[in-house]
Amino acid sequence: xxxxxxxxxxxxxxxxxxxxxxxxxxxxxxxxxxxxxxxxxxxxxxxxxxxxxxxxxxxxxxxxxxxxxxxxxxxxxxxxxxxxxxxxxxxxxxxxxxxxxxxxxxxxxxxxxxxxxxxxxxxxxxxxxxxxxxxxxxxxxxxxxxxxxxxxxxxxxxxxxxxxxxxxxxxxxxxxxxxxxxxxxxxxxxxxxxxxxxxxxxxxxxxxxxxxxxxxxxxxxxxxxxxxxxxxxxxxxxxxxxxxxxxxxxxxxxxxxxxxxxxxxxxxxxxxxxxxxxxxxxxxxxxxxxxxxxxxxxxxxxxxxxxxxxxxxxxxxxxxxxxxxxxxxxxxxxxxxxxxxxxxxxxxxxxxxxxxxxxxxxxxxxxxxxxxxxxxxxxxxxxxxxxxxxxxxxxxxxxxxxxxxxxxxxxxxxxxxxxxxxxxxxxxxxxxxxxxxxxxxxxxxxxxxxxxxxxxxxxxxxxxxxxxxxxxxxxxxxxxxxxxxxxxxxxxxxxxx
Amino acid sequence: xxxxxxxxxxxxxxxxxxxxxxxxxxxxxxxxxxxxxxxxxxxxxxxxxxxxxxxxxxxxxxxxxxxxxxxxxxxxxxxxxxxxxxxxxxxxxxxxxxxxxxxxxxxxxxxxxxxxxxxxxxxxxxxxxxxxxxxxxxxxxxxxxxxxxxxxxxxxxxxxxxxxxxxxxxxxxxxxxxxxxxxxxxxxxxxxxxxxxxxxxxxxxxxxxxxxxxxxxxxxxxxxxxxxxxxxxxxxxxxxxxxxxxxxxxxxxxxxxxxxxxxxxxxxxxxxxxxxxxxxxxxxxxxxxxxxxxxxxxxxxxxxxxxxxxxxxxxxxxxxxxxxxxxxxxxxxxxxxxxxxxxxxxxxxxxxxxxxxxxxxxxxxxxxxxxxxxxxxxxxxxxxxxxxxxxxxxxxxxxxxxxxxxxxxxxxxxxxxxxxxxxxxxxxxxxxxxxxxxxxxxxxxxxxxxxxxxxxxxxxxxxxxxxxxxxxxxxxxxxxxxxxxxxxxxxxxxxxxxxxxx
Numbered sequence: 001x002x003x004x005x006x007x008x009x010x011x012x013x014x015x016x017x018x019x020x021x022x023x024x025x026x027x028x029x030x031x032x033x034x035x036x037x038x039x040x041x042x043x044x045x046x047x048x049x050x051x052x053x054x055x056x057x058x059x060x061x062x063x064x065x066x067x068x069x070x071x072x073x074x075x076x077x078x079x080x081x082x083x084x085x086x087x088x089x090x091x092x093x094x095x096x097x098x099x100x101x102x103x104x105x106x107x108x109x110x111x112x113x114x115x116x117x118x119x120x121x122x123x124x125x126x127x128x129x130x131x132x133x134x135x136x137x138x139x140x141x142x143x144x145x146x147x148x149x150x151x152x153x154x155x156x157x158x159x160x161x162x163x164x165x166x167x168x169x170x171x172x173x174x175x176x177x178x179x180x181x182x183x184x185x186x187x188x189x190x191x192x193x194x195x196x197x198x199x200x201x202x203x204x205x206x207x208x209x210x211x212x213x214x215x216x217x218x219x220x221x222x223x224x225x226x227x228x229x230x231x232x233x234x235x236x237x238x239x240x241x242x243x244x245x246x247x248x249x250x251x252x253x254x255x256x257x258x259x260x261x262x263x264x265x266x267x268x269x270x271x272x273x274x275x276x277x278x279x280x281x282x283x284x285x286x287x288x289x290x291x292x293x294x295x296x297x298x299x300x301x302x303x304x305x306x307x308x309x310x311x312x313x314x315x316x317x318x319x320x321x322x323x324x325x326x327x328x329x330x331x332x333x334x335x336x337x338x339x340x341x342x343x344x345x346x347x348x349x350x351x352x353x354x355x356x357x358x359x360x361x362x363x364x365x366x367x368x369x370x371x372x373x374x375x376x377x378x379x380x381x382x383x384x385x386x387x388x389x390x391x392x393x394x395x396x397x398x399x400x401x402x403x404x405x406x407x408x409x410x411x412x413x414x415x416x417x418x419x420x421x422x423x424x425x426x427x428x429x430x431x432x433x434x435x436x437x438x439x440x441x442x443x444x445x446x447x448x449x450x451x452x453x454x455x456x457x458x459x460x461x462x463x464x465x466x467x468x469x470x471x472x473x474x475x476x477x478x479x480x481x482x483x484x485x486x487x488x489x490x491x492x493x494x495x496x497x
Numbered sequence: 498x499x500x501x502x503x504x505x506x507x508x509x510x511x512x513x514x515x516x517x518x519x520x521x522x523x524x525x526x527x528x529x530x531x532x533x534x535x536x537x538x539x540x541x542x543x544x545x546x547x548x549x550x551x552x553x554x555x556x557x558x559x560x561x562x563x564x565x566x567x568x569x570x571x572x573x574x575x576x577x578x579x580x581x582x583x584x585x586x587x588x589x590x591x592x593x594x595x596x597x598x599x600x601x602x603x604x605x606x607x608x609x610x611x612x613x614x615x616x617x618x619x620x621x622x623x624x625x626x627x628x629x630x631x632x633x634x635x636x637x638x639x640x641x642x643x644x645x646x647x648x649x650x651x652x653x654x655x656x657x658x659x660x661x662x663x664x665x666x667x668x669x670x671x672x673x674x675x676x677x678x679x680x681x682x683x684x685x686x687x688x689x690x691x692x693x694x695x696x697x698x699x700x701x702x703x704x705x706x707x708x709x710x711x712x713x714x715x716x717x718x719x720x721x722x723x724x725x726x727x728x729x730x731x732x733x734x735x736x737x738x739x740x741x742x743x744x745x746x747x748x749x750x751x752x753x754x755x756x757x758x759x760x761x762x763x764x765x766x767x768x769x770x771x772x773x774x775x776x777x778x779x780x781x782x783x784x785x786x787x788x789x790x791x792x793x794x795x796x797x798x799x800x801x802x803x804x805x806x807x808x809x810x811x812x813x814x815x816x817x818x819x820x821x822x823x824x825x826x827x828x829x830x831x832x833x834x835x836x837x838x839x840x841x842x843x844x845x846x847x848x849x850x851x852x853x854x855x856x857x858x859x860x861x862x863x864x865x866x867x868x869x870x871x872x873x874x875x876x877x878x879x880x881x882x883x884x885x886x887x888x889x890x891x892x893x894x895x896x897x898x899x900x901x902x903x904x905x906x907x908x909x910x911x912x913x914x915x916x917x918x919x920x921x922x923x924x925x926x927x928x929x930x931x932x933x934x935x936x937x938x939x940x941x942x943x944x945x946x947x948x949x950x951x952x953x954x955x956x957x958x959x960x961x962x963x964x965x966x967x968x969x970x971x972x973x974x975x976x977x978x979x980x981x982x983x984x985x986x987x988x989x990x991x992x993x994x995x996x997x998x999x
Contacts, residue, residue, distance in 0.1 A: 062835070062842070063840055063841070064842055065843035065846045066844065066846070067845065068845050068847065069845050146984045149982075149984055197840045197854055198840065198856045200856070200857065298859070312983070312984065334884075336840065336856050336881075371984070374984055375984065378984060381981050382932070382954070382956045382979075382980055382981040383908070383932060383954070384906070384930040384932060384952070387928065387952060467845055
């Protein structure tokens with residue numbers, strides 16, 4: 001008996017009657033399951049979604065047609081984590097100044113819940129000076145001297161409102177459409193709906209600055225129940241943008257390619273057998289990682305930018321900063337990345353510590369974002385990218401017109417509490433009417449009194465600009481169709497160009 | 498066999514008297530059961546059509562030796578045809594009792610239907626008596642009679658011009674129909690002269706109401722094909738109350754929620770637009786006159802706007818290229834482009850035109866790649882060649898084929914003034930990005946004839962202020978972007994340095 005015969009014999013030996021029967025049974029079970037599960041086996045190659053759009057599951061990031069003619073091709077979302085005070089930046093309230101230091105009337109407090117305010121707080125007037133800027137005459141405070149030169153390019157949403165007054169749920173609501181964990185983020189929905197132009201870079205890139213990730217954690221760029229290939233890919237803005245990008249010693253690129261091919265072939269076999277879309281995600285991720293070894297250093301290295309660009313953005317290569325991330329955002333936009341999400345942490349100005357107080361840390365935050373975000377708008381504009389890039393800026397909620405009095409006592413620093421009834425956001429480019437202000441708050445900036453925009457309305461509008469119908473961009477999960485805007489959302493038609 | 502024919506004849510004799518008194522019987526309101534059964538007519542009616550045609554086909558085929566065996570089954574199929582035809586006729590009669598269908602078409606449909614049954618029975622008897630000569634002519638007659646009955650039935654349901662509405666003109670000539678009139682475009686040419694009812698209201702009701710409320714198909718005993726019909730009203734009373742749109746049945750029905758049982762037009766038909774409803778309300782508000790002119794009544798600015806739009810339909814904001822009839826790229830086409838390093842996708846699910854970009858700017862484009870790209874020049878509307886380099890000896894002349902482009906990114910490339918001549922062919926172009934190129938005033942002149950151009954980016958080019966202002970004169974609507982004004986840097990730093998929590 002030679003070796004091969006012996007192997008065959010041993011193998012046959014292992015195949016006992018019991019094994020044979022077991023295999024038969026489980027085979028039948030799989031077949032039945034496959035039929036029950038809507039035959040994922042036969043439909044593994046191409047599936048059409050509700051709109052009849054063909055999805056190639058082997059290339060989940062292939063660009064897809066929009067539902068209708070889009071105005072924007074990509075989004076740069078600047079999320080100010082911690083919620084900046086609208087009353088110190090855009091929503092100028094001279095009336096509030098007159099009430100400064102007076103006790104808050106009980107009518108404003110009845111039936112309200114605040115994160116920290118207790119008893120009767122005092123009203124807090126605007127802490128910085130405002131002036132009107134641009135042809136549109138929009139009010140901007142002296143904290144944003146660069147941005148005040150860009151007001152004619154943006155549309156302000158002055159009467160935004162949300163449902164959540166704590167950071168994590170409010171951030172989740174803003175980014176995933178639900179205050180609870182487990183829903184896909186906006187960037188995931190968009191890449192799921194439109195794919196990505198560039199197959200060498202992730203379609204949804206996340207850049208974080210300000211020292212820490214947002215309170216809601218990485219779930220706010222998670223893919224929820226969508227295939228994980230659509231989750232946001234966080235790139236570091238300091239050091240290697242993605243860890244372990246370079247091949248280890250002794251591993252040539254050719255060898256790396258071969259080993260990835262071998263792994264992917266095995267995975268593909270497994271996919272053919274069980275039809276789990278997550279396997280396709282795994283394959284796509286391996287391929288993407290391989291391609292990113294080349295594309296990421298090329299895209300993420302801002303050293304090759306000319307000096308005047310660095311000056312304009314205020315960037316310092318090698319340092320983690322919002323400025324670097326803004327410049328990266330532009331570079332990624334040029335490379336056809338679909339959704340670029342920036343987070344800048346540190347806006348939670350309660351006045352509990354100097355580092356975040358309205359009269360101290362808040363100023364630093366303003367300084368950190370003012371020049372870069374203005375430079376980003378200007379740079380996109382002169383490069384002809386602002387036409388089809390939608391820029392969105394805002395926090396997860398607003399801040400109270402009352403001074404925070406944590407524990408019912410006057411605090412050492414000036415701060416404002418969380419406020420969900422009114423806050424300001426702005427949008428620019430991507431088919432948004434420039435130089436307008438939409439919505440109005442009452443004379444102390446407590447409630448929106450005209451043209452209020454809910455978080456879901458904002459989401460519906462963002463999707464609309466990308467050519468996606470927010471009611472039709474759905475995913476079937478646990479027995480029902482889910483969408484970013486749940487069962488809400490009205491497009492804010494008045495701000496569309 | 499004899500027994501069977503006897504049964505058949507008795508059935509016929511039993512059924513026929515019912516038809517004899519058919520038309521006068523309409524006066525009485527039929528029972529719900531009768532109406533319920535009546536509505537099965539459209540369902541059952543396809544059975545006799547199928548059976549009788551099949552019998553005829555089998556009979557014809559059995560003349561050939563290969564299908565000879567079919568001959569013996571004809572009787573059976575024909576018999577099924579007769580039975581189902583009787584069923585269809587009974588249901589059809591019950592349906593006609595509803596009074597929703599009237600006029601000579603209905604009469605003809607009824608009598609021809611009965612004729613079909615009689616002829617089919619005759620053919621069946623002749624077949625069993627083995628009288629082949631007359632038998633075949635009678636069977637042929639049955640089919641002819643059947644076809645006419647079916648056609649009239651179709652006319653009753655869909656309207657008499659349903660079948661030939663889209664018949665091409667050459668074919669119309671052959672069958673002797675007048676050539677098709679192109680009824681697109683404004684109904685009114687002059688608002689001063691227009692009569693409200695004839696020129697504004699009637700076109701709306703003709704498009705949305707008339708197909709069910711006409712002399713042949715008079716749903717709800719209401720006709721909306723003439724002013725008499727409007728005045729007479731239907732089984733639920735008058736159509737409108739002059740001066741009071743909110744009280745008018747017409748408006749009430751139209752404005753019901755889409756899922757209401759009584760909404761008009763009913764589910765599945767195209768509802769009236771917001772503007773159309775406003776015009777109807779405006780007409781009723783102004784006494785619902787049948788002969789007043791537009792100039793004789795009060796018109797709110799809102800209505801005036803809608804009326805103006807009837808004469809001068811607003812220019813579509815969408816570039817005409819998006820509605821052009823261009824063959825959609827197939828999945829293979831897309832794969833081919835992608836295999837050659839391009840990113841390609843249709844721009845929207847209802848617009849098959851393509852967006853194509855080349856983002857791998859480190860590898861120059863080869864002749865082969867350009868060939869693949871040019872193969873799709875008709876389909877591509879958005880082309881992004883930003884920062885792209887070409888292999889040696891290649892130039893941008895290939896762009897001349899891309900006549901349907903609305904967006905072209907050719908910034909940071911080596912394109913020359915000479916090669917920009919290709920732009921002259923891109924008459925639909927809305928957006929061009931030339932920043933970072935060597936383009937000068939001479940090349941810019943090629944933009945002058947582009948009437949759709951909305952934005953041009955010329956930062957870091959050799960264009961001079963003179964060239965730019967000439968371009969602006971030629972295209973006053975065009976937004977020309979050069980360098981954005983630099984942001985004024987504030988030197989005074991009032992910020993306190995505070996270490997943030999990390």
